[in-house]
Amino acid sequence: MPGTKEIRAKIGSVKSTQKITKAMEMVAASKMRRAQDRMRLARPYADKIRTVIGHLNAANPDYRHPFLVERADVKNVGIIVVSSDRGLCGALNINVFKSSLLAMRDWQGKGAAVQLCLIGSKATAFFRRLKTPIAASVQGLGDKPHVKDLIGTVKVMLDAYREGKIDRLLLIHSSFINTMSQRPEVVQLLPVETLDASDLQQHWDYIYEPDSAAILDGVLMRYIESQVYRGAVENVACEMAARMVAMKSASDNAGSLIDELQLVYNKARQAAITKELAEIVGGAAAV
């Protein structure tokens, strides 16, 4: 039976670990709420830009922007993988990587080459071991990603698409279902999936300044950037939620560990007392 002193020290160390995990849980909870707010704030922009694209599309059906044309032969696929920068958030990143690997294998099975674009240091740490070419990467977005930090990364992929180096662009990120569950989601960014004409308001023709092609180009680029931004923000919300849950279970486990250790400690203490008593009684009997 281990000594009481060692057990006490062990209890102390588990208690301080529990303090840390509890603090992390609470921090993650408040950050999650803010990340969710940011997620909501990004929605009106994306909705608005979608309707504008819809209008533009309906207004001049003869002009087909390269971003809207489905390419018959997909030889190269670009995949943007969004992950978190830090760990201690359960299986969140691993789930995203798993579905990325599945998507990669799927396209490679169809004879297409895959190029990656990685957001977040966990993704870079994971995918650098594979032999897949990595076109661009960005790390350290922090808890408040900004569109500005994503423009370069997205542009690399858009340029590759324009030049025909990739024929399809996918975005894989965690999607926030609720605090308890996050699921990896695969979104097709390019070609832009044709928008439903039914959710447009009554149709009229616009005056275009300078011309519709230039506007469509600018608007489509922003649309894709906003989708990647949304993915990044949603990923932060997921990260925080996952961390909150992971830290909560860590705190709970620490609690039950402490209870167990306490029991062992009490037993050891009692055994020591009993032994001492027995010695005294034994000694008295000898006299």
Place this chain on the structure above:
Amino acid sequence: MATDSIHVDIVSAEGEIFSGAAKMVFVPATEGELGITPRHAPLLSLIKAGEVRVQTPDGQEQFFFVGGGALEIQPRKVTVLADTALRAKDVDEAAALAAKQRAEEMLAGKVDRIEQAEALAELARAAAQLKFIQKLRKIKG
């Protein structure tokens, strides 16, 4: 007159900047500044960096800086899709280059300490597994 106002939404990817009624809105479009009054013809345009001025019905003026973006006008509604970042072709180009460079640097090496620790842990695990397998073999054979 109540009918003589136009609804203005200024939104960016990172949030809503302004939403409300206005008598008149001035927007720096790429082809020159546009002054928009209620019942303006439908128009779509790109905008450049500059300030958007909104004259509210009570006669006050509000200013918003936008880094560029797009503008949609409907007779009763103006939507400014503002960029949060200042962008120009060469700035975007530089950002893209930086993103590529980061990827190359990452592939070239520069292993940080955490990664090193992770790799070592993995190595230890693999070594332990190997030992275990060898033991099993010995018992069997």
